[in-house]
Amino acid sequence: MVSNILLTQKGYTQEKSLFNGKDLTGWEIYGTEKWYVENGELICESGKDKGYGYLATKSEHKDFDLTLEFRQEANGNSGVFFRSHIEGTKITGWQAEVAPPEHNTGGIYESYGRGWLIKPDKEKDKALKMGEWNKMRIKVQGDHVTTWLNGEKMIDFKDDKIGKANGKIALQIHDGGGIKVKWRNIIVNDL
Secondary structure: OOEEEEEEEOOOEEEOOOOOOOOOOOEEEEEEOOOEEEEEEEEEEEOOOOOOOOEEEEEEEEEEEEEEEEOOOOOEEEEEEEEEEEEEEEEEEEEEOOOOOOOOOEEEEEEEEEEEEEEOOHHHHHHOOOOEEEEEEEEEOEEEEEEOOOOOOEEEOOHHHHHHOOOOOEEEOOOOOOOEEEEEEEEEEEE
């Protein structure tokens, strides 16, 4: 793993690459969907079961600033979970949505809980570049969550329940089949 110490206004943070570009070291697969590395990219793809699947960090991250790039190769739903816990393919926690146009990329959804907590304003959907590389940033500190997509702030809100939680970061592949998403440059700053 790549590791650098960065000086910030509030002290030191640890910047780490969560994906080494070679294999799934540091991650755990949940479900039967496909997770593999090809040409330095992390790929999730629907498998024969067409079910939910997750690739979660082995480590927990409470307060962090995460950046990553994703490219949707097929029409389908995915996302980045945070402060999550997984049993089989049942996940609890919060998801920053990664979806096709007009499906709230950058919004926050609570699985097996309250559902949608906040969706981006509809005009912000233009920040998504379907079929191209997109850069997402997710900052979670205490009860405060902010997401950006290609530099556009998508949501900014506070939630007491999120503030009390801790857990893993996880990438999702939605059920239904026909989904393929590529990921790269997954960098976390633990705050």
